[in-house]
Amino acid sequence: MLDWLTDPAGWAALLTLTAMEIVLGIDNVVFISVLVARLPEEQAKRARAIGLLLALVFRVLLLSLLTWIIGLTKPVMTVFGLGLSWRDLILLGGGGFLIAKATHEIHAGLEGDHDEAQKGAAPRAFMAAIMQIALVDLVFSIDSIVTAIGMADNLSIMVAAVLLSMIVMYVASGPVSAFIAAHPTTKMLALAFLILIGASLCAEATGFHLPRGYIYVAMAFSACVEAINITAARRRKAARMAQAAKAEKQPVGSEG
Known part of the structure; x- marks a missing residue:
C-alpha cells in the first residue's frame, strides 16, 4: 500500500493532489475566516481549529467510503429533464447555503447592529459557527474527494495529500482571519467571493461546469x-x- 514511497510517480501524484486540495481548500478557509470574524479572539481560534479538524475528519472518512462516494455521482432523480445525483443535490444545497449566509452577513455588516446581538449570546454564536462550519466542511469535502478520486487511485496517497493540505490550511487560516478582522473592506470582498463560490457550486450541480x-x-x-x-x-x-x-x-x- 505504501509502495509509492519509492516511486517518483507516486511522489508526483502526492504533490499534484496536495496542491489541488490546497486550492480547493481556499474556499473553506475564506468561509471559516469570515464566520469566526465576529467571535472573541479565543473562541475564534478554537472555532478555526475545530472547523479544520472537522474538515480533516470528513475527508478521511469519505476516503474510506470510496465505493459509496462513487455511487453519489449516479443520477437519483430527474428535474426538468436534468438528472441529479446525491452529489449534485448536496452541492446545490451547500451552494444555496453559502449564498444565503454571505448575503445575510453583508446585510448585517451594512446595518451595523449584528455585533451587539452576538456579543450578548457568545456561547450560542460559537456553537452556531461550529455547526455552520461543519455543514460547509461536508459540502466542500465531498467536492474535494470526488475530484481526488479522479486524480489518484491509491488511498494512502489521497490520505497523505489531505493531511498535508489540512496542515497548510490551518497555518494559513490564522493570518487570513486576522487580516479580514483588521480590514473590514476585505470582509465584504470575502463575502462576495462566497456568493461567487456558492453560485458556482449551484451551477456545477445543474450540469454547468464553471472551471x-x-x-x-x-x-x-x-x-x-x-x-x-x-x-x-x-x-x-x-x-x-x-x-x-x-x-x-x-x-x-x-x-x-
Whole structure:
C-alpha cells in the first residue's frame, strides 16, 4: 500500500493532489475566516481549529467510503429533464447555503447592529459557527474527494495529500482571519467571493461546469486591487499623521 514511497510517480501524484486540495481548500478557509470574524479572539481560534479538524475528519472518512462516494455521482432523480445525483443535490444545497449566509452577513455588516446581538449570546454564536462550519466542511469535502478520486487511485496517497493540505490550511487560516478582522473592506470582498463560490457550486450541480481557475483568477485580481487600496489608505493615514505632528511642533519652534 505504501509502495509509492519509492516511486517518483507516486511522489508526483502526492504533490499534484496536495496542491489541488490546497486550492480547493481556499474556499473553506475564506468561509471559516469570515464566520469566526465576529467571535472573541479565543473562541475564534478554537472555532478555526475545530472547523479544520472537522474538515480533516470528513475527508478521511469519505476516503474510506470510496465505493459509496462513487455511487453519489449516479443520477437519483430527474428535474426538468436534468438528472441529479446525491452529489449534485448536496452541492446545490451547500451552494444555496453559502449564498444565503454571505448575503445575510453583508446585510448585517451594512446595518451595523449584528455585533451587539452576538456579543450578548457568545456561547450560542460559537456553537452556531461550529455547526455552520461543519455543514460547509461536508459540502466542500465531498467536492474535494470526488475530484481526488479522479486524480489518484491509491488511498494512502489521497490520505497523505489531505493531511498535508489540512496542515497548510490551518497555518494559513490564522493570518487570513486576522487580516479580514483588521480590514473590514476585505470582509465584504470575502463575502462576495462566497456568493461567487456558492453560485458556482449551484451551477456545477445543474450540469454547468464553471472551471475553478476562472473563479480563482477573479479572486486573485480582486485581492490585488484591494491590497493596492489598503496600501494607499495606509500611506494617506501616515501622511496625515506626519502633517499633524509637524503642525503640533511648529508653534513650539516659533516661540523658541
